[in-house]
Amino acid sequence: MKEIKKLWIGIGLLALLSPIGLLATGDAWGEWGAAQFKQMIGFIPQGLKRFAGLWHAPLADYTVSGTADSTGYIISAIAGILLVALLTWILGKVLVHRKN
Amino acid sequence: MHIPDGYLSPQTCAAMYAAGAPFWYVAAKKVKKQLTTKTVPLLSVFAAFSFVIMMFNAPVPGGTSAHAVGGTLMAVVLGPWAAAIGISATVLIQAIFFGDGGILAFGANCFNMAVVLPFVGYFIYRSIAGHAPFDSPRQWIGAAVGGYAGINAAALAAAVEFGLQPLLFHTASGTPLYCPYGLTHTIPAMMFAHLTVAGFAEAAVSGGVVLFLHKSMPDVLMQAPAGKVTA
Numbered sequence: 001m002k003e004i005k006k007l008w009i010g011i012g013l014l015a016l017l018s019p020i021g022l023l024a025t026g027d028a029w030g031e032w033g034a035a036q037f038k039q040m041i042g043f044i045p046q047g048l049k050r051f052a053g054l055w056h057a058p059l060a061d062y063t064v065s066g067t068a069d070s071t072g073y074i075i076s077a078i079a080g081i082l083l084v085a086l087l088t089w090i091l092g093k094v095l096v097h098r099k100n
Numbered sequence: 101m102h103i104p105d106g107y108l109s110p111q112t113c114a115a116m117y118a119a120g121a122p123f124w125y126v127a128a129k130k131v132k133k134q135l136t137t138k139t140v141p142l143l144s145v146f147a148a149f150s151f152v153i154m155m156f157n158a159p160v161p162g163g164t165s166a167h168a169v170g171g172t173l174m175a176v177v178l179g180p181w182a183a184a185i186g187i188s189a190t191v192l193i194q195a196i197f198f199g200d201g202g203i204l205a206f207g208a209n210c211f212n213m214a215v216v217l218p219f220v221g222y223f224i225y226r227s228i229a230g231h232a233p234f235d236s237p238r239q240w241i242g243a244a245v246g247g248y249a250g251i252n253a254a255a256l257a258a259a260v261e262f263g264l265q266p267l268l269f270h271t272a273s274g275t276p277l278y279c280p281y282g283l284t285h286t287i288p289a290m291m292f293a294h295l296t297v298a299g300f301a302e303a304a305v306s307g308g309v310v311l312f313l314h315k316s317m318p319d320v321l322m323q324a325p326a327g328k329v330t331a
Contacts (some may be wrong), residue, residue, distance in 0.1 A: 018155045081198060
């Protein structure tokens with residue numbers, strides 16, 4: 001489908017525009033880092049502290065170390081789009097065999 | 101709405117994986133039947149769209165932020181089962197590579213955003229669109245209202261998961277071990293952010309893109325399986 005190509009171009013444009021999303025500087029409700037609980041309620045809940053650092057994501061919070069926030073955000077957007085496309089492509093290969 | 105690790109007890113996380121598992125199982129079977137090698141690329145397109153649209157944070161009065169998910173849109177175009185697979189894939193990439201949403205909490209995040217959201221959104225969409233032709237305004241209006249309802253239902257599910265923690269998991273003296281806020285705090289906070297901001301963002305994304313596809317790329321909607329195969 002020719003349309004698919006156009007839709008990918010649109011998604012690419014959204015990736016370039018993604019730093020607009022950085023203008024809202026507040027965290028989403030319930031997505032604060034563990035350390036922030038100290039300020040909010042005076043202590044960090046034990047279990048929260050224990051599991052919060054379980055996984056260290058390579059591009060944590062859509063940042064790329066050594067780049068400006070907006071640059072890192074765009075790189076993250078492009079990387080994420082490619083990774084999601086790859087994963088869904090693999091899922092499609094595994095699950096879907098019907099041609100029409 | 102991406103619950104990080106540590107906010108939910110491991111028991112809750114296990115229960116939410118268990119709650120999501122049957123949906124993944126059925127979704128895999130449904131997708132096998134409903135999608136074709138021609139429509140799988142659309143699954144990739146809408147999953148990638150969902151990923152990038154979630155990066156557009158909008159400010160919520162009071163200092164937090166929220167964003168659209170694009171899950172109802174995927175359900176409208178590809179059906180809710182394909183949306184469950186597509187959003188789960190997106191949420192997995194977000195958790196592993198970007199630390200957005202936890203690994204333990206992946207089941208909960210999928211239950212909220214990849215199950216509750218697209219199914220509620222799709223149900224409302226179908227209630228409004230009915231069997232209206234694909235270029236009827238009822239299609240995009242249904243998608244918009246469905247988007248608003250779907251993301252709010254998902255936010256409510258997340259709020260309940262958060263809010264049950266201090267009730268169920270605390271030390272002998274009552275100090276919370278995980279999310280310290282109870283239901284009377286989590287439900288108003290989550291619903292405020294989603295009823296006022298994220299709901300409208302999701303409505304605009306769902307309704308807007310469906311309207312755009314009707315006008316500019318009707319082939320995409322004609323090829324899509326959602327209209328032909330019931331959920």
